[in-house]
Amino acid sequence: MTVSDLQIEIARQIVSLASSERWPVGERVSDFALARRLGVSRSPIRSALALLASRGVLAHAPGRGYVLALLPQGNSGIDGIAPPSELEDIHKRLMADRATGAIPMEVSETLLAERYNSTRGTIRKVLLRFAAEGLVQRQRGHGWAFAESLDTDQVEEESYQFRMILECGALRHPGFKVDKDHLASIRAQQAEIMHIPVASVQRDQWFNVNASFHEALAIWSGNRFLVQAVRQQNSLRRITEYAYFERLPYDRIRQVCIEHIAILDALAENDVIFAEALLRRHIEGASRYEVE
Amino acid sequence: MTVSDLQIEIARQIVSLASSERWPVGERVSDFALARRLGVSRSPIRSALALLASRGVLAHAPGRGYVLALLPQGNSGIDGIAPPSELEDIHKRLMADRATGAIPMEVSETLLAERYNSTRGTIRKVLLRFAAEGLVQRQRGHGWAFAESLDTDQVEEESYQFRMILECGALRHPGFKVDKDHLASIRAQQAEIMHIPVASVQRDQWFNVNASFHEALAIWSGNRFLVQAVRQQNSLRRITEYAYFERLPYDRIRQVCIEHIAILDALAENDVIFAEALLRRHIEGASRYEVE
DNA sequence: AATTGGCTTTTATGCAAAAATAAGCCGTCA
DNA sequence: TGACGGCTTATTTTTGCATAAAAGCCAATT
Structure with missing residues (x-):
């Protein structure tokens, strides 16, 4: 089977x-x-x-x-x-190959199918996923065109700026309201990460905890478009996250959790102004680190 | 042939x-x-x-x-x-049908192929186009899911808030820089709309001029994610636009153009602060009107 | 001499029927 | 009552083949 x-x-x-x-x-x-x-x-x-x-x-x-x-x-x-599905595997390799310039800006499905020893159908699905993330576009006639200069550093910087706009916008959103239970559960997740030994922190676990923190801010704004945009950013970041996690020192992970908790605590006290200030520092710090 | x-x-x-x-x-x-x-x-x-x-x-x-x-x-x-291609035709009809709720939020390719008397291949291409606009998403497993359409007051309000965050964020974005030529061409479009007789203002024309104004603000920020998000909002609004345009009084169209031009002029003089103030008023005003 | 137009070859995509797989239903068991 | 397992139906994916798009070549034109 x-x-x-x-x-x-x-x-x-x-x-x-x-x-x-x-x-x-x-x-x-x-x-x-x-x-x-x-x-x-x-x-x-x-x-x-x-x-x-x-x-x-x-x-x-x-x-x-x-x-x-x-x-x-x-x-x-x-x-x-269960090794990663062919889809995930090719998705990653394609991302890496494009980042290093191993494949050109414009590619055809057959070319990729050959390169990755796969079928056109699979390649199509991978490209569809890239397209949903805004990284590639179908062009008229033949082929797919990658977004202009998928220069990783540049894209990443834009991503940080974008998240800053989204998440600060969420905090200031009319009707922004923290869900106490939700906040408590997010805070517990963060605290847990901080207290387990470094070797046990799974990549997925770390990523999910991280993503759900940022997503929560959007959810509390009550604006579905903010939620959608933050989710998209999270899925985009999951890719680079995978590449960088190994190099992420444990101190850095702790530091991020401490900052997240500080922001949550400010929100718990309804001090949105302070929370926003902390959030700005937090995202800027992550930007300097290249990865959060 | x-x-x-x-x-x-x-x-x-x-x-x-x-x-x-x-x-x-x-x-x-x-x-x-x-x-x-x-x-x-x-x-x-x-x-x-x-x-x-x-x-x-x-x-x-x-x-x-x-x-x-x-x-x-x-x-x-x-x-x-040369009548519109089947692709364009179905694209429009699908958009209209979704706006009126004639088709559900989740659809299968075969269902649509049947409804529009077309093949799955064509439907696929249309859906791909919608997906690039962020209006529809492939689900895991089966089917495509439409994005929330702006069909309730609640969603529309959230859309206005979201655009406010995006576009004001664009103006404050580090490296925000107006392209003089681009600005001039946008301004000319706005002026042209104001000076042609009401009956001649085509729905598509009005929409495109409007959309390209807001898109330009995002483009000048230099942040591709902002551009993408504004484009998606524009596409979403195109759907409701179809339903509302008939009821849009000419005075309102003129008013919008005047406001756009005022914002452009402020930007031309590098008075970003004032431009942002005008923009806020503009989007708030549009929100009160239910449609811009 | 450089560019354009016409033609040919090569390559990639689109299409339709067959196979695989997800969705949904209903009876049965704890 | 709620969840599991088997089953049916509906949808998608695949595969081989037809066709459109791209690329290259050469003669003709400005």
Whole structure:
């Protein structure tokens, strides 16, 4: 039986969820709940569960569904169980190759299919994903054109500026209102990261905690367009994040958490002005670091 | 011989160029120059020229290429010579149908292909175009999901707030710099709208002039994410625009142009602070009007 | 001499039918 | 009652082939 890209990605996402939310061994894993949560139907979820069961991560109790058996440990854990889908793999390589200029600004689907030993269909999907992120455009006639000068430093700087505008705009938004429970949960996540030993901080975990902080600011503004824009930035940053994480010193991670918590605390006291000042410093600091 | 969508669109673009640049009858029409200018190869240009020749717009002098014979007059002129391509047609109808809620937020390609009596390939291209405008997104698994349309007062209010954040952010952006030529051309467009009789202001024309003003502010910030976000807002608004334009009084159109021009003039004098104040008033005013 | 027009060759995309896969339903079991 | 498992239906993805677009060449023109 073949395993589709979607199934692989879902399997990886499930492991990632289990690990970041610390599901206990023996926890029942409901396909229905996952389907609703991940926004797909139960079919791919069930394929993914079967895949994970065959790898020993889950145990299948007929009539009672799946239960968590053994969570893969360490950084290579997920990759050992279910390597990245071809889609993710090519997406990353294409991004890197474009950044280094290994491939030209204008490319054809067939050229890429050849280069990455893949099919046009897969390449098409990858390009579609790039297009959704605004990094590539279909041109009339033949081929795809990458956004002008995907000069990484330049794009990254613009991204920081853009996020500054969005998130400060969120804080000043009429009707901005903090959800106490939500804030508490975000704050707990941040505090947790700070207190676990460095080696255990998973890349995905770090990224998700980080992203949900920034997303929360947008959510509290009550403006769906801000939320959408911040989400897009988060997904864009996930790519570079992957490349840089290894080089990210633990001190830096702690520092970021401290700043996040300070901003949250200012918001908890309704001191939006101060929170905005902290946020500006925070994003500027991240910009100097090249990665947050 | 069949005529492809690209060929039709190019033919229409050529006529549009000839008319807006007032080419004299007898002007030589070089395929090479057009190819470079329109960003495609000579092949589709030549097919388009052959099409126009068969319609009597161009005359073919063997050995000396094509010359302009007779420019179609009036607004229905172009449509008479070469009706909009299927792509353009479906694009418009889909937009209208989504605006009125005739089609749901989530659609499948096959559903649309059936509805518009077309093929999935064509639908795909249309959806790709919508996706580039940020109006629709591919979902994991099946189907495409439309972005929130601006069909409720709540969403529209959020859109105004969002644009306020984006555009004021653009003006304050480090490195914000007005392109004099660009500004002059935008200003001229605004002035032109003000001085033509009301009945002649076409919906598309009004929309494009309006959109390019707001887009210009983002472009001058030099931040591609701002540009992208403003473009997306423009596309969203194009949908509601379709429904509201008929009710838009001419005085309101004039008023908007006056405000745009005032902002441009402030920018021309590098008075960004004043420009921002005017811009805030402008967007707030538009918000009160429900439609700009 | 440089550029343009006409023609030909090469390459890439578009298309339609078959295969794979996601979505949705309903009976059954804890 | 709520969730699981099997099943059906609907949608997408794939694959091989037709066709359009791109690129190259050479003669003719200014």
